[in-house]
Amino acid sequence: MSKIEINNVYKIFGNNPNSVMPMVRDGANKEEVLEKTGHTVGLDNVSLKIEEGETFVCMGLSGSGKSTLIRHLNRLIDPTDGEILVEGTNVMSLNKEQLIDFRRHKMSMVFQRFGLFPHKTVMQNVGYGLEMQGKTEIERNKIAMEKIDAVGLNGFENQFPNQLSGGMQQRVGLARALATNSDIMLMDEAFSALDPLIRSDMQKQLLELQSELKKTIVFITHDLDESLRLGDHIGILNAGKLVQVGTPVEIIMNPADEYVKAFVKDVNRAKVIKAKIIMKNANEVNGIDKTNLIKVNEDQFIEEFLPKIVCSSANCEVVDKNGNIKGYITNKELQSSLTKS
């Protein structure tokens, strides 16, 4: 069973969404619907599965419905049609109290513009989810301090959010989401408002935390590099439709349509593709020059060993962690993998 399952979800914004549903089901696109009925299609028949412990990145340009999608998971927005299953429970069937309970324990969220409470200190902000869970203040502060520690904000716990820089504020947002100890974390363009250096720093921190905590993360971004770096799977949205779901490599190697192609056009492939993806298996290879081999770990990105190869014009021998030979990379493979399709 998948952790999160979204089946045929539609969302239409407007006065009378249900009246527009038949039209959308018949395949009318966003512009047609807007022109004829004045309704905006937010999501158009989106179905996807997110597995436990993975980071699922949802990507698209602004207005593609990605923020709408993530808000469906904890029902900040209700779908017009379709079902959303979290750990097998249909979120749509929850009543008011159950929904509140669900939000308190199952999911936490990080926001683009941080969504911090300006009238609460960092500690109180981080402890907010726990407060909602009904924990005592002592317990709250203890857990909050741990999380503040984890995101490296020691010593700032009694400051107010407006006394911190943007990056620090988002760390508070992250700590707040971690504190509730929910399995699922929703991150809505969490790093988009930060400048590039801090963003890459935060990405690193998130990867480190994730390797320990193994949460199920749904991450929204419009930045391809970010999604390639963080995502185990990437879903690409265009005008409310999910156009492609796949691993980063799948997306880059086989873009489903022109929209995705345009997206991945400028990506630095060497930075994304690992040696094991492009290597030829050891048993398939015959007759390559093995006199001057360069040893490469299977999990290394092309970028990391490319300079060595260029200098020596040798072939690569791909090995796993224990030194077993897995396969070989020749210039031919390198060339085809780095050529833009």
Add this chain to the structure above:
Amino acid sequence: MKLRKDKKFFFNIGLLFIFIWLLIISYSSSKRKPETVGDLINDFSWLQKWPKWLDLPLMKWINIGFKKLNETYGFIFEAINNFLLAMLMALKNFLILAPWPAVVLGVVVIAYFASGRKIRTTVFVGFCTFFIGFLHPIFWTKAIETTAIMLISIFLCLVFGMPVGILMSRAERVRNKILPVLDLMQTIPAFVYLIPGIMLFGLGAVPAIIATFIYAVPPLVRLTDLGIRLVDKEVIEAADAFGASKKQKLWGVQMPLALPNIMQGINQCTMMALSMVVIASMIGTRGLGDEVLLGLQQLNVGRAAEAGIAIVLLAIVLDRITQSYGETLQERRAPVKKK
């Protein structure tokens, strides 16, 4: 969609019928109508000047209704009257009996803490308070009478105005219904609701309190509503996402963040209450207003001017205290820096 149009159509038809019915009523109940309807067709002089019979007897209706209201529900107004009067007297007597230096000191202490320990504001407020009595000894008691009426009115405004503002911020429908009522309360000349006040509660302080309440509550309601709606949407979403119930959201997030706006509302409310209390001297409310009135009646420019200055000083004191409290709140709770 179709049903909606039908509804509107019938509603308009209904309005038309009511209008025709009103025309007939006004014609038939008029004492100055022509002897026969035929006269209207023979003699068109009624088109020249507004005819006497084309007169809606609203005045008569209201007077009858008012009398009836007073007869049947008089005991309720009596109870309200006694309650408000008791509150007012307790407050007034307390302030009047207290030695004046103690009252000045009390105001200074309040100003000190409300302004976030700003010395300048505190000293300024203290001086203004002192000067009210310094202008003329009688002004001290008068200012206290005025302040007592105002405080009771503001208390009523808070008790009724804030919940209404909260309700408005929550539901578009409630807001659409209440906004015209607020407009009405603000645009009807203040004298108009002084009169029913007198008839229901008699002359004196209580109708002044009621009229002040009606006059001063709209800005508080509006700013409470606005303040809550202006709270950053993402912050509200964050509270929702972490499972805050409606109550937790209101008291833990929305109200604290709307507080600077609500304080602005209280400030506006205070200022309007003061201006109304002065007008209320026309119906025999004692206070600084009646000094102005006396000055006017005796053509004593000095007396009126002195009283006017005292009112301004009182306004400054009240304004500084409420305003600076809002400002300190705003400083402490400045919105999250946006990049």
